[in-house]
Amino acid sequence: MIDWFPVIIALAVCLIIIMVRVFIGPGAPTRLVAFDTANTIVVTGLVVVGMMFNHVIFIDVAIVYALLSFVMTLYVAKYIQGDKF
Amino acid sequence: MAALNTLSYVFIGIGLFFNFVGAFGLHRFPDVYTRMHATTKCTTFGSIFLILAVIVQSAGIWAMGGDLRQSIMCIHSILALVALLVTNATGAHAMARAAHRSGEKPARAVVDDLEGKKND
Numbered sequence: 001m002i003d004w005f006p007v008i009i010a011l012a013v014c015l016i017i018i019m020v021r022v023f024i025g026p027g028a029p030t031r032l033v034a035f036d037t038a039n040t041i042v043v044t045g046l047v048v049v050g051m052m053f054n055h056v057i058f059i060d061v062a063i064v065y066a067l068l069s070f071v072m073t074l075y076v077a078k079y080i081q082g083d084k085f
Numbered sequence: 086m087a088a089l090n091t092l093s094y095v096f097i098g099i100g101l102f103f104n105f106v107g108a109f110g111l112h113r114f115p116d117v118y119t120r121m122h123a124t125t126k127c128t129t130f131g132s133i134f135l136i137l138a139v140i141v142q143s144a145g146i147w148a149m150g151g152d153l154r155q156s157i158m159c160i161h162s163i164l165a166l167v168a169l170l171v172t173n174a175t176g177a178h179a180m181a182r183a184a185h186r187s188g189e190k191p192a193r194a195v196v197d198d199l200e201g202k203k204n205d
Contacts (some may be wrong), residue, residue, distance in 0.1 A: 001090075001142075002090060002093055002094070002097075002138075002142060007097055007101065007135070010101050010104075010105075011101075011104065011135075014101075014104050014105055014108045017105075017108040017109070017111075017112070018108050018111060018124075020112075021111045021112060021120075027117070027189065028187070029117045029180065029183065029184035029187060029189050030117045030120060032180055032183070032184075033111075033117060033120055033121050033124060033125075033180055033184075034111055034120075034124070036124075036125070036173075036176055036177075036180065037107060037108070037111060037124040037125070037128050040128045040129065040132055040169065040173060041104065041108075041128065041132075043132065043165065043169055044100075044104070044131075044132040044135050044136060044169075047135070047136050047139050047162055047165055048135060048139060050139075050158065051139045051142060051143065051158065051162075054154065054158075056154060056157050056158050056161060059158060059161040059162055059165055060161060062165045063161065063164055063165045063168050066165060066168040066169050066172055067168055067172065069172070070172035070175070070176055073172075073176040073179060073180065074175075074176065074179050076183075077176075077179040077180050077182070077183035078179075078183070080183040080184070080186075080187050081182065081183040081186035081187055082186065082187065
């Protein structure tokens with residue numbers, strides 16, 4: 001059995017580094033790129049947390065989170081490029 | 086099981102390294118396109134290997150006589166990996182197009198070949 005807790009800590013540090021760019025990033029497209037990266041890290045972290053706590057529900061939440069964050073990315077991209085909805 | 090643990094540690098090392106490369110590339114690159122180049126590839130690659138470590142561990146415990154929960158965890162991790170692979174590439178394409186159409190210029194760019202092409 002692997003101790004997954006340091007992996008979670010490393011992913012959290014990675015997420016903090018990315019969220020700094022979300023807050024200071026110049027312009028909306030940079031913030032969108034940083035937020036999409038943060039979403040990827042969160043999905044990975046959810047899968048690892050599900051393996052660590054031995055619960056399947058975290059991995060199901062990770063699947064739904066990945067698809068919903070994709071929808072969020074598409075709609076914010078449409079908003080940034082100035083389309084009418 | 087020891088070989089699977091070693092394989093999982095190698096996968097975790099590769100995955101965390103590439104996730105950190107992506108996170109630092111987000112701060113080191115000058116404009117939105119190069120930041121996207123750093124993050125969407127490196128973070129996807131690192132996430133593939135971290136989820137592969139989870140798949141290897143759960144499949145190993147399942148093959149060693151684990152319960153039904155480990156098999157569900159293995160298969161659903163594969164589903165999460167497929168969802169991540171499909172959505173990251175498509176989302177990166179949409180973000181790059183939106184950034185160009187909103188007037189974002191590449192840093193130190195001399196000529197923009199896509200200038201004025203709004204209806205592609």
